[in-house]
Amino acid sequence: MHTSAASIPRHSSFSFAQAQQFALPLLFTLFGLIMGSWAGRIPALAERVHVSHSALSMVLLCGGLGAVVSYPISSFLMGRFGARKTLLVSGMALLGVLVAIGMAPTVPRLMLAVLFLGITASTFDVAINSAATKREKQTGKSELSFLHGLGCAGGLAGATLGSLMASLKIAPATHFMMLAGPLALLLWAAYSMLDIEDEAEQVEKKSFSLPRGPLALLGLLGFLGSMSEGSIADWSGVFLKEHFGASDGLAPLALSAFSVMMLLSRLVGDKLKLRFGAQRLVTIGALVSASGLFFAVLSPNAYVALAGFAIAGLGLSLLFPFVFSAAGAQGPAALAAVASMAYSGSLMGPPVIGAVAHYVGMQAAIGYVGGLSLVIAMVASRTRLLK
Known part of the structure; x- marks a missing residue:
């Protein structure tokens, strides 16, 4: 001590x-x-x-x-x-x-x-x-x-x-x-x-480190997860405004709904991990997130779309804690490398979504984030370090 x-x-x-x-x-x-x-x-x-x-x-x-x-x-x-x-x-x-x-x-x-x-x-x-x-x-x-x-x-x-x-x-x-x-x-x-x-x-001692071997899949999960979270944080309100004509008061509630469900889920995540294991929770969670985002894209109005973003928050909530926990168990170098890769996802996500929105429309951009969740589910199901 x-x-x-x-x-x-x-x-x-x-x-x-x-x-x-x-x-x-x-x-x-x-x-x-x-x-x-x-x-x-x-x-x-x-x-x-x-x-x-x-x-x-x-x-x-x-x-x-x-x-x-x-x-x-x-x-x-x-x-x-x-x-x-x-x-x-x-x-x-x-x-x-x-x-x-x-x-x-x-x-x-x-x-x-x-x-x-x-x-x-x-x-x-x-x-x-x-x-x-x-x-x-x-x-x-x-x-x-x-x-x-x-x-x-x-x-x-x-x-x-x-x-x-x-x-x-x-x-x-x-x-x-x-x-x-x-x-x-x-x-x-x-x-x-x-x-x-x-x-x-x-x-x-490296200027930048990409995770290798089994750690590479953890890094990829962090990258895709932060790309998705960053995109939802920056663009969900814009989507409600442009696609449904939501008011300035209503538009930010998309991020609030996403964040509140993420918060509630994380408070019980450790107990769920003991019962079901991290890999299963992250895989199923990503499928839940994809369904929530596709639900938001196909919603008839902004209020129904809010429920979609809440479902997405529930689905993505446990990815970061469990990926960081698995990387940290491999030592601080592994954690720093996975974190660097995750942050590069938060750097690239919002501009990529902006480009998709510019060329194909806002609905397709949010659908693209839903597609990322499907990729997360596929990667998580193959990541052995997620226990």
Whole structure:
């Protein structure tokens, strides 16, 4: 046990042991809250620097690019300091970057800040997932689905807070500065409570690593899963608006329906994994997701389509927790490589869907995402590392 635990007096060890249980849940919720806060203020940030739709997609692309090139940074930090210190360093840097995004006065500076958001966010993500898979190994208990569910809840809270701040006409810079201080204190508290060894991890020295062998299928699942999630996040509301003429109030509910079902499913995912196994759940879930998306495409109106997106959220919900858990069980290098491949999917997904929508229409674009779910089911059924 590391020094922070050792320095606690004996009589309080029971309460400290209880507090340790909250460290990882708190870290995942914080991560969701930070990313949800950023996503919720994208329209206000775009308006502030007078950015067009096409330029905004370039700004968002910088975030995905940062995530993809983060592999050498996360590998170096994990190799030098271990998961616990890496999550503290990258988490504090992420909060600093969030404030910088709020204050960016021009489009080039916003692009630079969003690039750093991609780097720091994915490094933090790899570190907390590595810490969580270590805990799973120590305890023999599956908990990654529940933790990813808390990340979802944090994301919803962050986005809701963002829309509240926007309605109160509070500028993103002020909003992010109000968040950064309290969240930095919570991050430090979670870091102090986290009970995992501080030893450095042996990670290969490469600028970018593609998973090989059986790991390649996990990487492909991560790639297809993040491509699907990113596309639904960015385009489901546009689909409701363009195809059904949904109002500005109704259109964002597609993402809400998707996210809420994803959250609810992840909260019980670990228990389901014990009973049915990860491979079966991800395979069947992908088929459920495909049926939900095809249902949305063929719906007679926007309200029925919302149910389709909710079904898709239920179907895709367990892919990420189980893929990250399986990759983390193979060590931090495997986890970082699979995460890099997954992030490249989130980078490529939305622009590809945009191109499909441009040439063939919005209905075909959402149908294409449904097709991706069928490919996920096929790959998952052959992935031996999913247990």
